[in-house]
Amino acid sequence: MEISNKQKPRDYDKEPLVINGYEKFFAIAWYLVLLFSVLTIAIIEDFMECGSLCSPKGVVMNLVMLGILIAICIFKLIRSKQQIRFTDRYIGFIENGVVKRFCKVEFDELRRSFSIDVFISSEILQYICNLSLMIMGLIALKWELLKIIFFIYLWGFFLNFIFYLSMNKNLKGFRAMPFIRVAEPTTNPGYHNILPRYYLIYIYNDKIYNDIKEYFLQKNINIDYIKKNYLFA
Known part of the structure; x- marks a missing residue:
């Protein structure tokens, strides 16, 4: 395995x-x-069935909710000061100057993720869930669930694309899998328990990727070759 060239x-x-x-x-x-x-x-199916929006009021309500969520995302991004500190033995997640969690560097915990890690943590559950979702989608839900999964990945990729472009003003170093999971997700009782936190590193430009890669190379870990997850964990 490649090691750092620094003497x-x-x-x-x-x-x-x-x-x-x-x-x-x-x-x-x-x-x-x-x-x-x-x-x-919903919009696609409306146009396929009615040739126009069958329920415009429902669409408007969803758009209002969407606008509120976008505003919350922007507010959280501006207001919250989050940092990740890499030391020799630990990766620390810091929020507003307070260390929320120390994660020990362990090769078996490292994963590259396409999307946001939310529901599934273990690799075994991942395959079971994947198979179950496909069977449910094909038999019970008549492709509806599979459609949702498809668009989740589509819009998730689009979100990553726009966020990366807005931060860097270019796409140099952009990756379809911009997250590295360094530990099992945890929750913060002082926040929302449904939001797993303090376990994901977002790679927001090429320099950061190289700096993180150099850190792990010093531990004989090449993050180019760690396992990849294609579901939500």
């Missing part, structure tokens, strides 16, 4: 790597993506 390894306890964290934004944006997916399916 003298960086002492991350004396000189920690500190990056911005956007986990709260993407946790809330999950609901935006879900709502947008359901709304998209």
Whole structure:
């Protein structure tokens, strides 16, 4: 496995790597993506069945909810000061100057994720859920669930694309899998228990990716080759 070319390894306890964290934004944006997916399916089906919007009031209500969620996402992004600190043994998740969680660096916990890790944590449950969702979608739900999953990934990718472009003004280093999971998700009783937190690193530009890669290479871990998840964990 590739090792860092630096003659003298960086002492991350004396000189920690500190990056911005956007986990709260993407946790809330999950609901935006879900709502947008359901709304998209409803509009498409309306046009296929009626040739126009069959229930415009319902669409307007969904758009209002969508607008509220977008406003909340922007507010959380501006208001909350989140950082992730990489030291020699731990990765610390910091919010408004307070360390919320220390995660020990363990190779088996590392995952690359396409979407937002929300529901499923273990690899076994992942495959079981994947199979169950396909069977339910094909037999019981007549493709409805599969449509939602498709649009969740579509709008999730679009959200990542827009967010990355707005932050960097270009797409250099953009990745379809912008998250690295470093531990099992946890929840904060002081916030919303339904939002897992303090376990995802969002890679928001090429330099950050290289800095994070260098950190893990010093531990003989190449993040280019860690396992990838294609569901929600």
